Amino acid sequence: MSATLAISLVIGKTVFIIGFVMTLAAILTWVERKQSAVMQDRIGANRASILGLRLWGLFHIIADSVKMFTKEDFVPDTPHRFLHGLAPVLSLFFVMLAFAVIPFGHAISIGGQRVGLHVFDSEVGMLFIFAMLSVGVYGVVLAGWSSNNNYALLGGIRASAQMLSYEITIGLTLVGALMVYQSLSLTQIVEAQGQLLFGFLPMWGVLLQPVGFVLFLIAGIAETKRIPFDIPEGESEIIGFFVEYSSMKFGMFMFADFIETILVSAVVTTLFFGGWQVPYLVDAGFSFPWGGTIPMGNWAVEGLRVTSFIAKVAFFCWFQMLIRWTLPRFRFDQLMTLGWKVLLPLSLANTIITAIVVLWIE
C-alpha cells in the first residue's frame, strides 16, 4: 500500500468517526428534547422552522448552534484566564480522542489490501479508553478552579470525587472483561465475540460478564455526569462547574456530555454487545448454526456490520436518555455509598469469581 493511500485512509476513517460522533451528538440534543417529551406525553420543541418547514423540531439543532455561537462570551474576573479557556477544550478533546481505538467495523478490502475499520488499532485500547475517561476529569476540575467562583469550585470538587470513585468500578469491570477475552485490544475483543457459545448463542460479553455489564453501565453513566449522577452540575443546588461559562464554551461542555454519552454507549457496545458483530454473520455472509448460509459480498457484510455498530450505539444512547429522564438525582452521600459500598465490592467479587471461573475452565 502506498504511503499516500495509507495516510488518506487514516484521514478518511478519522473524518468518518468524527463526523459520526459530532452528528450523533447534535442529533442527541434533539433526541433529548423529543424523547423526554414523548415519554412525558408532551410534544416537545417543534417551533423552529425554515420556510414554514418544521421537521419535528430538527431545526432546533441549527437554532441552538447559531444561538451558542452568537451569544456574548463572558469571561469572569479570574486570574486564570488561560485555564478558563482551556477547560472546555480539554473536556471535549479527551472524550473525542477515546473514539480513536473503537472499531466501528471489521475490515474492508481496497485494491486487494485489507483495511481495518478503526482509526488506531492499539494493543492497549481498553487502557487507552480508561485513560481518556480519567483525564476527562481535568477539564471539569480546571473549569471549577479557574472560574474563581465558589459554586463552580464546589462543582469541580464534586466532579473529581465522583469520577475518581466510579473510575475504580470501571477499571475493575474492565479487568473482568480483560480476563475473559485475554486481550486489551478492542479489535481482538470484538472479533472474539463473533464465536458461538454452546454452538448457537453469539458469545457477546453480556453473556460472559452480565454483572460486569450492569456495573460498567452504572459507572459509565456516572462518568457522563448526567442525571441521576449529575452531582457536579446539580442545577438546583450549585449550578455546577460551568456556572461561569457562556456562549460556545458552555456549549462545548454540553457537547462533551453528549459525546460522553455516545462514548459510554460505544464502549458498552464494544465490550459487552459484540461491537460491530451481527449474530451468525461471518466474512462470507450469514452462516446459521442450524445449517443454511446466505453468501454475501465483502462490502455488503461490512455495511451490515457498521450499521449494526451504529444501531447498537444508538440504542444505548436511547437507553441512557431513558434513564436520565426517569430517575431523580442522587444525594452526594448516596452517590458515594453506591460507588464505594455497593459497586466497588460487587466489581471486586465479579473480578474474583471471573478469575476463578477462567482458571477452572483452563
Add this chain to the structure above:
Amino acid sequence: MTDITTTPADTIPAAAERPRTVRVVNVSERRRELTFWERIYLPAVISGLALTARHFFVNLWRHTLTLFGIKTEPGAATFQYPEFRRPSAPRLRSLHRLTRRPDGTPRCVACMMCETVCPAFCIQIVAEEVDDPDIEKRPKSFDIDIGRCVFCGYCVEACPEDAIRMDTGITQIGSLSRNGMVLDLRTLLELNGREEQTKQGVESLQKRFTSDLKPAEAIRAA
C-alpha cells in the same frame, strides 16, 4: 419499637358512648424496614424505566399513526396554543360586553348598580337623560378599566337590565399602555357572545388595546 405510647384501650370510651367510630392512627410509628428487594433499588429502577419506556413507545406509535393520517388517540396532551385553544367552560367569565336593544342602542340604563358593586372600582359610568320615559337614563360614557378588573362577575349579577355580560370568550387581554386597557362604550357594544363573536368587534378591541389614547380622546379623534 417506639417510646411514644398510644392511648390505652381502657381509657377509650365504650362504643355506645362514642359519637362515631374513632380510629386511632399512631403517626409516630416508625417507618417499616425496607425489604432486601426494596433496598437494592434496582427492581424499582427497572419498573420505573419500564413505565417511562411504555409511555415512550405507546406515544411514539400514536404519533406515527397520526403522521400517516390514521385516527388514533392523541400521543400527547399538548394543545399547540396559538393555533389551537382548549375549549373553555361555558360559564367562563371572560371579557365584558354591553348588550343592545333591537334598535341597536345600549340596554344599559346607567343605574350605576355595577359601578357600585364593583369591588375593584373599575367601572365608570357617566349618565345622561333620554327622552324615552320608559328608559329615562342612558350611559353617556361607560368605561371599564380591564387593568383593574378582577373578573368577579358581580357587575353581571347586579345588572337589572341584562345589559352587561361576560360571555365574549375573549381571554387574551393585554395592552402596551394603561390607557389602552380602558374599554369604552363603543368597543364594549361591538363585542358579541362567544358563539356570534364578529371579526369587526374583535378588531375594534385590538385597535383599542394598541391605541394609547384616553377613551374621551379616542372618541374625539374618531
